[in-house]
Amino acid sequence: MxxxxxxxxxxxxxxxxxxxxxxxxxxxxxxxxxxxxxxxxxxxxxxxxRGFIRDYVARLDGQRLGLGQTVFCNIVLARHNRPDLEAFEAVVLARPEVLEFYSMTGGADYLLRIVTRSPADYEAFLKEVIFSSPAFQHVNSNFALREIKHTSALPIAEGPGIN
Known part of the structure; x- marks a missing residue:
């Protein structure tokens, strides 16, 4: 709607x-x-x-805080039963380095945006969270080279049916 x-x-x-x-x-x-x-x-x-405003937050500089490594992680699961999905989602949700977490269509089941201090920290995350899941099958990781645009502002435009 x-x-x-x-x-x-x-x-x-x-x-x-x-x-x-x-x-x-x-x-x-x-x-x-x-x-x-x-x-x-x-x-x-x-x-x-009415829920149009969810919360008020400060946007911090990850580089200055030592969290300069951004990784986009596509996860494919081997098992899609409810208990495995719920367990996987609960473990990922609990991790503070996961900034965004989406259930996807297409080639991956999930997409995560993760920030870490280093590739070694990302490897530790994979071992602790992703590889330890019994539902896990495959991961494809993409490391961001540089941030070109990052905004949380939604485009609120005038248009048909909008006064």
Whole structure:
């Protein structure tokens, strides 16, 4: 369901502004979206309650924190029964170095985005988490050479059916 069609232009403007700077005060947000603070605050709270805003986070620099190695890991499982899938997902979910985790169609069952300090740390992750799973069959790892674009901002566009 395309719920964005139910958002007015002020609500969409709030979402766009917060993706650029989640630390904006209600007063600053009101100035950006062209409303007074009270209706801006009400719209903001409504967007949070309706689940359009999941949380507010700070985006950190992995390189400066010593986590400069990004690996995209495609996993193929040999066994697809519910207990094995649930056990595999639970183990992967518990690992802090896994930043994104997707169930996939196509040639792989899962895609993971992992950050580590080094290839050796990634190898340890593979041994501890992936290779130890009884459902595991195959892994294909791709190491990022450099980051060209990385954003969490979703494109909130005007379009048909959107006011």
């Amino acid at each position: 395309n719920e964005i069609a139910g958002l007015d232009r002020h609500e969409r403007a709030i979402l766009v502004a917060l993706q650029q700077d989640a630390r904006l005060s209600v007063q600053q947000l009101a100035e950006i979206v062209g409303l007074s603070p009270s209706p801006t605050w009400r719209r903001l709270k409504s967007l949070e309650q």
